Amino acid sequence: MALLQISEPGQTTAPHQRNYAAGIDLGTTNSLVAIKRSGQVETLPDEHGNHLLPSVVHYAEEDILVGHTAHELQAADPLNTLSSVKRIMGRGIEDLSSLGNALPFDFKASADSHVPRIKTRQKHVSAIEVSAEILKTLAHRAEQTLGDELSGVVITVPAYFDDAQRQATRDAARLAGLNVYRLLNEPTAAAVAYGLDQNSDGVIAIYDLGGGTFDISILRLNKGVFEVLATGGNSSLGGDDMDHAIGEWIMQQAGLGDIDSILLRQILIASRKAKEELTHDSQAHIEIDHEQLKVSLILERATFDELIADLVKKTLMSCRRVLRDAKLDKKDITNVVMVGGSTRVPLVIEKVGEFFGCKPLTDLDPDRVVAIGAALQADVLAGNKPEQDMLLLDVLPLSLCIETMGGLSEKIIARNTPIPVARAQEFTTFKDGQTAMAIHVVQGERELVSDCRSLAHFELRGIPPMTAGAARIKVTYQVDADGLMSVTAEEESSGVKADITIKPSYGLTDNEIETMLRDSMSHAKEDIDARMLAEQKVEAKRVIEAVDSALSQDGHDLLNEDEYAQIVSARNQLEEMIEKSTTEELKKAIKDLENSSEEYVARRMNESVQKVLSGKNIDQVDV
Amino acid sequence: MSIQLTDVAADRVKSFLQNRGKGIGLRIGIKTTGCSGMAYVLEFVDEVEEGDKVFESQGVKVIIDPKSLVYLDGTEVDFTKEGLNEGFKFTNPNAKDECGCGESFTV
Numbered sequence: 001m002a003l004l005q006i007s008e009p010g011q012t013t014a015p016h017q018r019n020y021a022a023g024i025d026l027g028t029t030n031s032l033v034a035i036k037r038s039g040q041v042e043t044l045p046d047e048h049g050n051h052l053l054p055s056v057v058h059y060a061e062e063d064i065l066v067g068h069t070a071h072e073l074q075a076a077d078p079l080n081t082l083s084s085v086k087r088i089m090g091r092g093i094e095d096l097s098s099l100g101n102a103l104p105f106d107f108k109a110s111a112d113s114h115v116p117r118i119k120t121r122q123k124h125v126s127a128i129e130v131s132a133e134i135l136k137t138l139a140h141r142a143e144q145t146l147g148d149e150l151s152g153v154v155i156t157v158p159a160y161f162d163d164a165q166r167q168a169t170r171d172a173a174r175l176a177g178l179n180v181y182r183l184l185n186e187p188t189a190a191a192v193a194y195g196l197d198q199n200s201d202g203v204i205a206i207y208d209l210g211g212g213t214f215d216i217s218i219l220r221l222n223k224g225v226f227e228v229l230a231t232g233g234n235s236s237l238g239g240d241d242m243d244h245a246i247g248e249w250i251m252q253q254a255g256l257g258d259i260d261s262i263l264l265r266q267i268l269i270a271s272r273k274a275k276e277e278l279t280h281d282s283q284a285h286i287e288i289d290h291e292q293l294k295v296s297l298i299l300e301r302a303t304f305d306e307l308i309a310d311l312v313k314k315t316l317m318s319c320r321r322v323l324r325d326a327k328l329d330k331k332d333i334t335n336v337v338m339v340g341g342s343t344r345v346p347l348v349i350e351k352v353g354e355f356f357g358c359k360p361l362t363d364l365d366p367d368r369v370v371a372i373g374a375a376l377q378a379d380v381l382a383g384n385k386p387e388q389d390m391l392l393l394d395v396l397p398l399s400l401c402i403e404t405m406g407g408l409s410e411k412i413i414a415r416n417t418p419i420p421v422a423r424a425q426e427f428t429t430f431k432d433g434q435t436a437m438a439i440h441v442v443q444g445e446r447e448l449v450s451d452c453r454s455l456a457h458f459e460l461r462g463i464p465p466m467t468a469g470a471a472r473i474k475v476t477y478q479v480d481a482d483g484l485m486s487v488t489a490e491e492e493s494s495g496v497k498a499d500i501t502i503k504p505s506y507g508l509t510d511n512e513i514e515t516m517l518r519d520s521m522s523h524a525k526e527d528i529d530a531r532m533l534a535e536q537k538v539e540a541k542r543v544i545e546a547v548d549s550a551l552s553q554d555g556h557d558l559l560n561e562d563e564y565a566q567i568v569s570a571r572n573q574l575e576e577m578i579e580k581s582t583t584e585e586l587k588k589a590i591k592d593l594e595n596s597s598e599e600y601v602a603r604r605m606n607e608s609v610q611k612v613l614s615g616k617n618i619d620q621v622d623v
Numbered sequence: 624m625s626i627q628l629t630d631v632a633a634d635r636v637k638s639f640l641q642n643r644g645k646g647i648g649l650r651i652g653i654k655t656t657g658c659s660g661m662a663y664v665l666e667f668v669d670e671v672e673e674g675d676k677v678f679e680s681q682g683v684k685v686i687i688d689p690k691s692l693v694y695l696d697g698t699e700v701d702f703t704k705e706g707l708n709e710g711f712k713f714t715n716p717n718a719k720d721e722c723g724c725g726e727s728f729t730v
Binding site: 002003004005006007008009010037038039040044046047141144145146147 | 635636639642643649650663664665666667668669670703705706707708709710711712713
């Protein structure tokens with residue numbers, strides 16, 4: 001007979017109607033799957049008892065191997081063994097160069113798509129297909145364990161993943177034949193795993209120090225609802241750097257200078273072992289037996305702590321920055337959750353505890369905590385816990401903006417706004433009789449569009465001809481719970497509408513996001529100057545436009561030759577200056593043109609008043 | 624009239640209850656549903672309801688409603704592994720026929 005699990009009181013479902021759901025932590029190096037059954041959540045091992053599945057896929061002659069077996073073949077057959085594909089999820093060919101030469105894949109650009117494909121002996125595969133293989137393996141493991149099909153999964157993604165990266169993750173799940181209940185931010189999953197959602201409120205810091213990356217996120221829990229206040233970190237800081245620090249110490253002790261890569265590898269393996277010993281012992285023995293180097297050293301915990309002090313300090317600087325982003329003080333933090341294998345290092349726990357002034361939560365295995373949180377959320381979304389309405393909110397990593405006249409970017413939805421969200425803003429036409437408007441959606445913090453990331457272009461056509469500034473065009477930005485975006489533009493008087501769903505073919509790296517954020521601060525002054533100049537340019541063009549339109553209507557009727565020539569000359573001078581002047585010079589030229597046409601403007605006013613009034617007595621005039 | 628838990632099953636129930644952090648025992652029962660008429664119920668218990676029979680097996684409080692007891696008398700509940708799958712298994716002398724998957728039965 002079927003094997004049964006214990007349900008919550010009154011929650012027994014009819015046979016074949018059970019909703020089995022799994023949480024999947026789809027990692028860069030390792031992936032995990034967890035499920036909830038009989039009231040508890042566990043990560044699932046494979047038949048050999050391994051919980052972690054290396055995120056490695058090997059394309060053999062006929063078969064596709066995933067995990068440990070693939071990992072073992074990596075050294076022998078690197079070109080057909082793909083790892084770390086998470087780093088290229090949702091990226092275009094253009095983005096790959098920014099990743100450097102770190103990925104030893106043979107990329108092949110295809111004519112019909114932005115998605116880079118990796119050449120293997122079987123076929124050209126995309127990162128999405130590779131991720132789908134990993135997801136398939138994990139889902140299969142869960143189904144074997146449950147003895148039933150999965151009704152849906154929750155997959156975790158880094159909080160800084162952009163639309164394209166999230167969409168690529170969803171596509172991978174679809175390709176694996178999985179129903180995605182939702183994508184969940186990794187830090188949020190960690191908080192859920194510790195049951196912090198059971199508290200009524202609080203502010204939680206998630207300190208995630210992995211092998212090669214560091215992420216810090218601040219979540220706020222308000223009446224059982226999570227909101228990600230801010231995220232930050234360093235995408236090249238982690239446990240590997242600790243290994244390198246020990247490695248350098250070993251080389252220093254042995255008086256070594258340049259060494260070959262094989263010895264370096266051996267030193268790093270020994271370093272890693274020493275680091276792991278030091279998580280529970282006060283000293284570690286390091287033995288290296290190589291033709292160039294035979295050493296037997298003892299590394300004291302205190303020495304190790306000194307070696308990694310700077311690294312830990314760097315992470316705390318990120319913590320400080322992200323607190324500032326969230327406009328919070330250290331003492332506002334009620335809980336600190338530790339995620340990632342490197343948080344086992346005692347100095348890290350100690351310093352993080354000191355920094356936030358509270359004891360970090362370390363009870364759960366820091367490698368599994370994200371998958372556990374995902375499984376808990378999956379269980380709720382599968383409807384197995386209906387009385388509890390756990391809604392998780394995420395935030396936008398970067399502001400969503402629109403290009404306005406002069407190449408300026410105007411923020412519609414600010415960074416760190418919780419999603420789902422919809423914001424609208426009204427715009428108008430710039431020229432008389434303008435019937436179309438180009439809408440350019442960009443993402444970033446800088447003032448000029450050219451410094452931000454372009455997401456999409458589209459046009460609103462069919463605007464009825466009106467004078468400049470009369471049309472009312474409402475542009476609505478909407479971001480759904482999964483971070484996918486749609487934009488609508490509507491001319492309100494006529495109801496003409498255009499919209500676009502943004503599914504960009506490539507996205508931003510977390511490095512880029514970080515750089516963009518840093519740039520917005522370090523370039524704040526130039527940006528303001530650039531904005532002011534751009535605004536003056538727009539103003540100058542607007543004034544010229546207005547003068548031209550007036551002159552063509554009644555310039556010759558109301559002005560004598562001299563006056564006319566004077567205005568035209570001021571106008572021409574301003575036009576000439578637009579592209580080559582400073583903000584101040586432009587301001588002055590605009591003022592000059594306004595001064596020389598002051599009299600003309602006054603005459604036009606009188607003229608139009610007279611037109612309205614002529615032939616009417618005082619009673620007929622509407623006041 | 625009794626229901627037996629095996630040692631393994633009792634140990635698992637105890638650890639599940641402990642992990643859950645609340646609950647006084649295990650409810651075993653049947654409900655009329657499923658492809659062959661009746662299906663087993665296996666739930667945590669926070670409160671004993673009126674008329675419930677409560678008895679102990681291997682240190683675990685087993686709670687059962689009197690109607691279900693008729694169909695379950697003499698049942699043994701075990702905890703087993705089948706490949707990667709693991710869970711509770713009912714051996715019910717009253718069941719005459721099971722559906723293919725064994726989740727429901729007739730008496």
